[in-house]
Amino acid sequence: MPDSVPMNDASAPLEDPQEGMSRRAFVAMGTALVGAVYGAAIGYPVYRYLSTPARRAASAAAVTQVDLPGADKLEIGSAMMFKFGTKPALLIHHKDDTWVALDAVCTHLGCTVQFEPEQDRIYCACHGGVYDPRTGENVAGPPPKPLTKFNVEVSDGQVVVRRA
Amino acid sequence: MDKSSSAVRNSGLVASAYTWLDERLGLDEIIAFARHKTVPQHKHSFWYYWGGISLFFFIVQCLTGVLLLVYYRPGPEAYDSVRQITYDIEFGWLIRSAHSWSANLMVLAVFVHMFSVYLMKAYRKPREFGWWSGLGLLGIVMVFGFSGYLLPMDELAYFATKVGLEIPASMPVIGPFIADLLRGGPEVNEITIQRFFALHVVVLPALFLPLLMFHLWLVQKHGNAVPPSEEEKPEALRRSMPFFPNFLAKDLAMWLIALNALALLASLFPWDLGPQADALSPAPVGIHPEWYFMSQFQVLKVFGRWFPGMTGELLGIGMFTIAGVVWGLIPLYDRDSKLAMRARIATWIGFAAIAGLILLTIWGYAEV
Numbered sequence A: 001m002p003d004s005v006p007m008n009d010a011s012a013p014l015e016d017p018q019e020g021m022s023r024r025a026f027v028a029m030g031t032a033l034v035g036a037v038y039g040a041a042i043g044y045p046v047y048r049y050l051s052t053p054a055r056r057a058a059s060a061a062a063v064t065q066v067d068l069p070g071a072d073k074l075e076i077g078s079a080m081m082f083k084f085g086t087k088p089a090l091l092i093h094h095k096d097d098t099w100v101a102l103d104a105v106c107t108h109l110g111c112t113v114q115f116e117p118e119q120d121r122i123y124c125a126c127h128g129g130v131y132d133p134r135t136g137e138n139v140a141g142p143p144p145k146p147l148t149k150f151n152v153e154v155s156d157g158q159v160v161v162r163r164a
Numbered sequence B: 001m002d003k004s005s006s007a008v009r010n011s012g013l014v015a016s017a018y019t020w021l022d023e024r025l026g027l028d029e030i031i032a033f034a035r036h037k038t039v040p041q042h043k044h045s046f047w048y049y050w051g052g053i054s055l056f057f058f059i060v061q062c063l064t065g066v067l068l069l070v071y072y073r074p075g076p077e078a079y080d081s082v083r084q085i086t087y088d089i090e091f092g093w094l095i096r097s098a099h100s101w102s103a104n105l106m107v108l109a110v111f112v113h114m115f116s117v118y119l120m121k122a123y124r125k126p127r128e129f130g131w132w133s134g135l136g137l138l139g140i141v142m143v144f145g146f147s148g149y150l151l152p153m154d155e156l157a158y159f160a161t162k163v164g165l166e167i168p169a170s171m172p173v174i175g176p177f178i179a180d181l182l183r184g185g186p187e188v189n190e191i192t193i194q195r196f197f198a199l200h201v202v203v204l205p206a207l208f209l210p211l212l213m214f215h216l217w218l219v220q221k222h223g224n225a226v227p228p229s230e231e232e233k234p235e236a237l238r239r240s241m242p243f244f245p246n247f248l249a250k251d252l253a254m255w256l257i258a259l260n261a262l263a264l265l266a267s268l269f270p271w272d273l274g275p276q277a278d279a280l281s282p283a284p285v286g287i288h289p290e291w292y293f294m295s296q297f298q299v300l301k302v303f304g305r306w307f308p309g310m311t312g313e314l315l316g317i318g319m320f321t322i323a324g325v326v327w328g329l330i331p332l333y334d335r336d337s338k339l340a341m342r343a344r345i346a347t348w349i350g351f352a353a354i355a356g357l358i359l360l361t362i363w364g365y366a367e368v
Helices: A023-061 B003-010 B012-025 B027-036 B045-069 B078-087 B092-119 B128-150 B155-169 B175-183 B190-222 B243-268 B291-306 B310-333 B340-367
Strands: A065-069 A078-084 A087-093 A099-103 A114-116 A121-124 A129-131 A138-140 A149-155 A158-163 B038-041 B239-242
Touching: A023 B045, A023 B092, A065 A078, A087 A114, A087 A158, B012 B027, B027 B243, B038 B045, B038 B243, B045 B092, B045 B190, B045 B243, B078 B092, B092 B128, B092 B243, B092 B291, B092 B340, B128 B155, B128 B190, B128 B291, B128 B310, B155 B175, B155 B291, B155 B310, B175 B190, B239 B243, B291 B310, B291 B340, B310 B340
Parallel strands: none
Antiparallel strands: A065 A158, A078 A087, A087 A099, A099 A149, A114 A121, A121 A129, A129 A138, A149 A158, B038 B239
């Protein structure tokens, strides 16, 4: 009857530690090893399952070019938001008919910035950061770095934005 | 000081962490209590593991359920989100398959647990509330199964829910009213999914967990019941083992076996997702409920054949209700081994119930 066999015979003398590992240490190590294998066998699928969207987003973020059909009709002195990969970006048609495309994520704490045509500046409403609307340079407030600037190519019927 | 807790203390960091916790939480007392607790050892001891196995599958349900919740969207997108989980998200098929398989294995383990408790007469004084809380848990488990079955909203889910809700609908007077409330209207649609979802992930767990705690507390309070064959033996001949660490280690070994069985089933036989439910397409031929509703299904089908119209359904439902009431009242009838006649009758009722359920289920599958 297997039930009558004691699980671990506490009265049995432990082996001499000089001779190597004791029985208790061996069992403990084996248990830890098997536990780690099970932990990995369960943990790995769960990690892959939970991180699938993050992996997908990473490949979506790897784009180098975005086509904006019809964006060439953008009125002079105004701006539009578009998505570059997964992040918001800003296309500005300046009053002097130049075009500028900038990353629209504030380098301070990640809010989305806006173009203010009256004041001719890019402003972040969260903490008052100000950027130059032509270069993306951080000119006032807390932002530590400039906004990333993209290359813009305007043609008839579309605007193409490329990673610089 | 006993051996293993002193062994825990021997290695430096672990030892000081243990002492720090023990001074604040009284771990030594808990270990002493657990060690003091014993589990009877006899030829029917095997059946003691089935409550623990049911608990293990319940824990798996909680964990895999939360993981499914990460991507599942109730309402009109339900089917699409389950399709996404099954075919699109990495290992989503495995998580979903584990949830479905574990649900079935849990129901199976709960049934084994219930019938073994019944035949060991573990419902007798003072364990009546253990029996009743267990029946309450079983009822909630069945509703868990029924409500979860709809959530993928494939063809089978749709018709199973449609048919299943006809059962409360056939109750006199209040039936149609209750069925409309459950469905959220006259038809099974995305509104039904939304309420079944609320039921499945919020209402049922909120009912189940406190009842489960009560059930487990009662086991702590009264300990394991011994079957009548053991009770007859003189005290000196009865054997037992300490709960901690011996029984706990065996319990965990059982959990490991259960985990391995679940892993094999879930990965080798991944759960299917049928075509999307379509209210305009006819029910597929051979459609039938999950095995744990098969016996009830078969009774309704057969009674409907013998007594056409609503009479058959009402008789079938009435019969199951009476059987359920008798099952629940057994502790009050078979109270004591001194009432030998009652004890024998109760045992026969138990065997009849097991045989009846098995035969009806086989009959049901034979007719599919």
